[in-house]
Amino acid sequence: METIENLKNEVKENSGVKTSGSLAVIDALLSEKVATIFGYPGGAIMPIYDALYDYQNNLNHILVRHEQGAIHAAQGYARVSGKTGVVFATSGPGATNLVTGLADAMIDSTPLVCITGQVFAHLLGTDAFQETDIINITTPITKWNYQITDATEIPEILAKAFFIAKTGRPGPVLIDITKNAQLQIFDYKGYRPCIHVRSYRAEPIIRNEYIEKAASLINQAKKPFVIFGQGVLLGNAEKELIEFIEKGGFPTAWTILGMSAIPTDHPLGVGMLGMHGNYAPNFLTNECDVLIAIGMRFDDRVTGRLDKYAKQAKIIHLDIDPSEIDKNVPVTVPVWGNCKQTIPLLTALIEEKKHPEWFNEFEIRKDKEFNTLINKELYPSEGELTMGEVLQVLNELTNGDAVIVTDVGQHQMVACRYAKQNNSRSNITSGGLGTMGYALPAAIGAKFGAPEKQVVAIMGDGGAQMNIQEFGTIMQYNPNVKILILNNRFLGMVRQWQELFHEKRYSFTDIQSPDFVQVAKGYGIDGKQISKREELRSSLKQMLDHSSSFVLEVAVAQEDNVFPMVPQGKGVAEIVLTKEEI
């Protein structure tokens, strides 16, 4: 078998070299500096796996236990590192198992390149074994997808895939390669990265007149308010954002996906937006006079009822994706472009200011939230353990330097409300799609993406069972992730809604769980179960200090609710702190 090195030399010397499609795939990955692949082999992708066999030292392939695990791991890897995640899966069920992850990556703008095997081209459309029309299945949930039936297309299409996945507003790309194309020997002329696709505009042009208009609005504002989302992280514009808010003295709130772009204890940070976000930023959205939205998309969980959302405010919207402007909320001044570039342009034009009286409005409501509920949740002295206090002790032990990967549900809201985060890209969660079973594989991927960091996966007893097979991946590769299961013996978030809006009719939310520690033990992972307050700190410390992966299952109060809450169909200013107010 030829090696990539002499393959490159031959390509240089001659006009081309006889190569298999599969080897061209491997060469493309190496040329794109891909270090890690998450995948699962099968019939239709075997030639690619055969080529991979010779490059195991160059490409770290992680064999997962289910393709959904592969794609969530790639998402965790991409989110924590900013690199493009790469996934291999076979045709048919292998490919369809990627669907949830693709939809998740699409809605959360995560750059992925997924390579799926496909049956021989001559079998397409014949209902062949493990044939599925994955291109049409994944069209609405990929940024771009393409089926390769001829090996000569491989270098160009893969280059295009990596370019499209990563540029502009990132997203998942799926490339389906038929088995004949993988096996085909063709005249390979080397790999050239793509830098331009003629019908694709990665970033809109920045228009100075709108920057100027935005700046003049900001300079006249008495109560400016900055809300930002993941666009800041995706644009690597954390520094630019901090300079901007510090110069203007703006109170600043984040969406769940924007979290960690500024340290959670930044003096201008006023907390998280959204249905279960903080009280002050939600309430005061409807008091500000200029709302500066950066790299966020006015999701319905952020806006609540649209006709009661920030109606009094002039809205400035900075976004890289033109289709986000006016999609949900009509905007006064759109600032299209990459916020890495647009924020500094805006910073240069705004006046240095402080808004002490306006900021005080946030402080008043922050105190109200603290006294009404945060204090009780974080520092209870009696009763069952709360999710909040587990997070509080975790914060004290990690000091905010851990990457927190959460699943979906009550624990997710609690973790994102209370986790202390000092560093960018520390919050990995399924925001848009709300995929249960995300945390365990995403944490595995995150650890491969940031091996130097402490990675803590927090999940509920429901989500923990949804991709529990990935314990097998941990067993095989020992990525040293810490698994914190907050077990309330319920599908808690659904139960909460049943309590609040369905007269406590707990319809099928009383889920039973296995002994998670015993299950982990079967996979060779150490663990511990606790339910008492006195054990909490020492057990969390034991988990964090453990030399390899560790499962800590904490029994928490069964029927705690997450508050505050913007009830569905209500405006953000109608946020409530207790269930009595609903």
Place this chain on the structure above:
Amino acid sequence: MKQEFTLTIYTENQVGLINKIAILFSRRKISLESLNTSPSEIENIYRFTIVVKETEVVVKNLVRQLEKIVDVFKVFYNTNEEIIWQQIALYKLATDVIMKEVKVERLLREYGANAVVIRNDYTVFEVTGQDNEINNLLKELDQYGLIEFVKSSRIAIIKSSDGIHQQVLDMEKNDPTKLPINNEFLNLKSMIFEM
């Protein structure tokens, strides 16, 4: 208010693109009144003409989503006043009816119908025009035992457009900083901008 909009979509010639376009409509439960694909004035660039009945807000959002498709160059949306549009229809009638009924002959002349095929048993006429003309003739001929009828989708030329020649040339230039933008919308924003 819902009204007819004609969308003109310039795309790469790519297998499966019609699906990528169509699902953006079906996802929003918008039915296509008419859909036509054809080559454009530029080699290898295709032109979709789609007619929908929707509000302008919905159409504007849809246009932005369409432009996000990687293989789509540019999308225009226009009201009926802003375009010149035509459809073609074929009508099959029994030849002896045409021979017998003087009214039919007059009708056909009135609508500018051309005979495409004349046989002993039947005759096929072709009419080019707008929806209402074609439908009116259909109603009229229905009384005379119309055997078969078919109508094409709408094709349209935008009155104010200069085509996208220049734009495509610009987009082909490998210079991302010089990419053209058509932010008609941005220009409108100056009108609502006030503190």
